[in-house]
Amino acid sequence: MRFTAALGASTLALGFALTATGAATAAPESGCHPSYTPCVPYASDVDCKGGSGNGPAYTGRVQVIGPDEYDLDRDGDGIACEKS
Template sequence: MPKPVTKATPVVTTKEVVEVRVIAFKKKTVTDDSLPKGEKEVRTKGVNGTRRLTYRVTLVDGVQTAKHLVRQEVAKEPRTQITAVGTKVDEPEQESSGCDPNYSGCVPIASDVDCSGGSGNGPEYVAGPIEVLGSDIYRLDADHDGIACED
């Protein structure tokens, strides 16, 4: 007669397991009108945080059969990375010579320029004839023929 097979009672154990997970830092971009347009500058460096997850793990005969989250907590808060992006647009520089590029020769850059010997009140004067190369911003070419301060 065969012997009856007796099953061993399974060994059930539980334990707590702690896992640490990374919390990725966020990125934020701000504009800055003191930086040249398109230039980037990291103002605050981003730092990852960490989260601690505690699980209750059930093992039957040494084999994991269940895993339940018991609690979670932020161990270290992440720090947002802040990057400034420049928006400053430099004004085109005036001629370093102090001469207006709209005229040939040297017509000074001033609040107003008049032809010497004319009826204007300055504060600056220029002797002609002078060729108008761009816009006649000082209205020196009275007859609009491209030559200013003609006698």
């Protein structure tokens, strides 16, 4: 366990995070919500482009890789804003 904790700390220090499967992924860009890829900015509300939402931020198709805090993935399949 000590090795895993040390590895995790040094990996994070290099700008990478370990996923549940153990694969390394790039750390989220500054200003980007970590639940979505590609980058979805932190905002009071994010809506899908071309939808009926009132923003202030909008996004096209993105993958949901964490909690869907902006409720962009209505069908829960991990892909948000599929129709934009």
